[in-house]
Amino acid sequence: MAKTRFEIAHLIIEAELTKPYVYGTADCFFFGCRIADAFDPARKMVKTYSGSYKTLMGAQRAMRKRxxxxxxxxVAVHLEPCAPGEAQFGDLVILQxxxxxxxxxxxxxxxxxKTERGRSLHDLSAVKAAFRT
Incomplete structure (x- = not known):
């Protein structure tokens, strides 16, 4: 039986938020990658970016290097942009x-x-970009 969009995203969200925050494996970027891959495993975002960095500075260097x-x-390379107000459950956003x-x-x-301090919840005013998963 196929899982609903909510069930797919909810499982990943709960699993990711229970892991300790670790740059390059269990940070906000890989949180998003795992959500995107759960909806379409062919994206292989986790595999593509695994091992790219181990610190915040390393993440910034890895992004610029690409x-x-x-x-x-x-994220726009992998997912279709949408208006932040049109984001649906499980869609990715970039928060400022x-x-x-x-x-x-x-x-x-x-x-x-996901932050170093744990889960962090925000409203639409913090969203600067949104993407369909």
Whole structure:
């Protein structure tokens, strides 16, 4: 029996948010990659970016090395952009927070991301870009 969009995203969200935050394997970027891959395993985003970095500075270098200036540019290579207000449960977003950009996931009227301090919930005003999964 096929799982619903909610069931697919919910399983990944809960699994990812229980893992300790580790740059390059269990951070906000890989949180988003795992969500995107769950909806379409052919994307292979986790495989593509695994081993790319181990620190925040390393993540920024790895992104620039691939020719991207922002997380939104990078995610746009893999997913179709949509208006932030049209994001559906499980779609990816780029959040602009006080400490920089974060990949988040739409969970209804809110957007969740993974930070070093744990799960972080935000409203639409923090979303600078959104992408269909």
């Amino acid at each position: 020719g991207f200036k922002s997380l939104a540019e990078l 927070l006080a400490d920089g950009e974060h990949v988040g996931v739409c969970v209804g009227a809110k957007f969740i991301t």
